[in-house]
């Protein structure tokens with residue numbers, strides 16, 4: 573019957589949530605409120621970022637440990653390689669494995685200003701992790717091309733090498749032009765990438781911060797998005813509603829295009845992400861039963 577069909581369809585969608593390590597008590601409280609609000613949606617994993625060059629690895633590890641101990645969620649630390657030696661990375665990977673961590677988001681990290689050619693790219697980190705243990709590995713992908721890439725094709729081939737080194741999926745940089753994601757997905761298939769290219773969804777609530785961030789990540793902010801937030805600088809409530817409606821539209825188109833996995837950049841907030849998941853049919857496990 574129809575209801576059964578709908579719930580089967582709804583059960584198809586998988587989500588994952590990204591958090592960052594809080595830097596004070598109030599932020600820690602917000603993080604836990606968000607984790608607790610979102611955990612009922614049974615994400616396939618949650619991940620915690622790692623601030624390259626800023627010494628937050630211990631905080632990443634601590635949050636990962638807390639999430640693992642206090643919930644039944646699978647927690648994946650982000651790990652970058654620009655700022656560590658191979659032996660340090662091996663030690664970290666072994667520690668994670670010994671602590672029951674089976675999933676890692678493997679990244680190169682941003683280069684410090686003025687740095688030359690890095691000793692390691694993310695593909696080398698993926699190989700190193702696989703030498704230590706059979707981790708489930710996510711890597712980064714850039715539908716609108718990574719800012720340092722020589723060309724879109726070179727960037728795509730770098731992604732292919734990460735996949736060939738053993739990555740299980742790629743998570744994309746956030747984007748607003750859905751077409752750019754869809755074209756990118758096609759190009760991944762064309763170069764023989766078989767793993768999932770999971771769209772990274774950024775629910776926008778702070779438009780000003782977004783513009784700053786988009787500048788150095790090469791993410792295009794379309795004119796229509798600018799118009800949507802125009803005049804809302806002092807109106808957080810309306811910004812949230814607008815941000816949610818934009819992301820809801822985005823995931824609706826993506827799911828029509830066959831996307832079944834979504835990664836959310838939650839920025840440690842739950843409201844928008846929860847609403848977007850709801851519209852995708854992702855409900856608390858008890859409601860779906």
Ligand code: FAD
Nearest residue numbers: 621622624650679680681693694712718720721727730745
């Ligand atoms: P790579 O895949 O190594 O690519 C980096 C650049 O080098 C690309 O331009 C690529 O085309 C090029 N390249 C690759 N291989 C070669 C080669 N052999 N020779 C020459 N050029 C090459 N940053 C953090 O610091 N902490 C985080 O927690 C974090 N989480 C992230 C999560 C996601 C989902 C995403 C999309 C990004 C995240 N980042 C994070 C940002 C990321 O670290 C930066 O974008 C970084 O500049 C590139 O990392 P990468 O893993 O994509 O690198």
